[in-house]
Amino acid sequence: MKNKMQVAISIGIMCVLLTGAIVVQINTISKGAQIVGTSYAEQSLKDAVLKWKENYENMYNTLEKTKNDLEKVRQETTKENDSSNELEEKLANANKLLGLTELTGSGVIVTLADNDTIDVSIVGNANDYVVHDGDLMEIVNELKNAGAEAISINGQRITSITAISCQGTVITVNGEKINSPFVIKAIGNSESLSAISRPGGYLELLKNYVITNIEKSSNVTVEKYNGVISSKYMKNVQ
Amino acid sequence: MIVLSIIIGCLVGIILGVFAPTISYAYTDYLAISIVAALDSVFGGIVATLKNNFNFKVFVTGFFGNAILSILLTLLGNKLDVDIYLAAIVVFVGRMFNNLTIIRRHYLEKWEQTEAKNKAKLEEKKSE
Known part of the structure; x- marks a missing residue:
């Protein structure tokens, strides 16, 4: 009798495990399929991306x-x-100076974000209400003009060889994709850096289209550049 | 008693599974292969019961052992970049079909026997 009881309990536990595992698996797959798409090719591509x-x-x-x-x-x-x-x-x-170390100091944090509160059917061109690569370049240039010593956008340090470019729906900085909201951190004299929000400045103009925010801080941390700066073609002048 | 425990176990498992958090997408391969291995053991257990040589210890060790072994094989296959889990699925599913055939034949034969008995009884009545 006792033996039978044990067998029954063990089989019950195994049933719990088996059905539980099946249900969890089905849940996971259906959730994953929503994100990934159902085709085998897409799934293996996603696997490959995860692996890399x-x-x-x-x-x-x-x-x-x-x-x-x-x-x-x-x-x-x-x-x-x-x-x-x-x-x-x-x-x-x-x-x-090259941007290979993480730095901290006084400065400003400028945040630009796509304006998703507008109604596309009213304003006409929704393209005006997203942040473009040109906007970032303009802001970075204004910050440099105001005396910024180190700048980063969403963790990507602006170095002497950094390119900001448009890749369709995303912007790349240092070849890394970044998305809205764009957090631009700059180290320098926070008073003069915050002057980029002056009337007539580019930030003032942007304010009419996208969501902008600027705040002074005595403790801004600018991330370091993660790539390699190569010097294959540069040579010293004899 | 055993049937009751199976039903309760299945119900509890479904409820737990619905409310449990989903696992990381990278581990779905492993869970899938272990489920197939466990199902294979279940069918093996049913066949053994029909043949009256069911051994509980063999069943439990097969249930967990096969699942763990298949997970390890899949892991090894991932490391070697060979789809070893395909081989495991072929073996398990092939065995499941074999076992299903045995179960089907067992019950078909039983059904035919009862049918024949009924016929014989009817003819006996008629001849009377």
């Missing part, structure tokens, strides 16, 4: 670790040497 993303993240982590190790070794070797200490300082400064 994972690969990229792993590689990036390794790179980060190696960079930290390099930094440690550098500091240790230059600890007791005065001249290499100076070199180290120069190197750190150069990296700062």
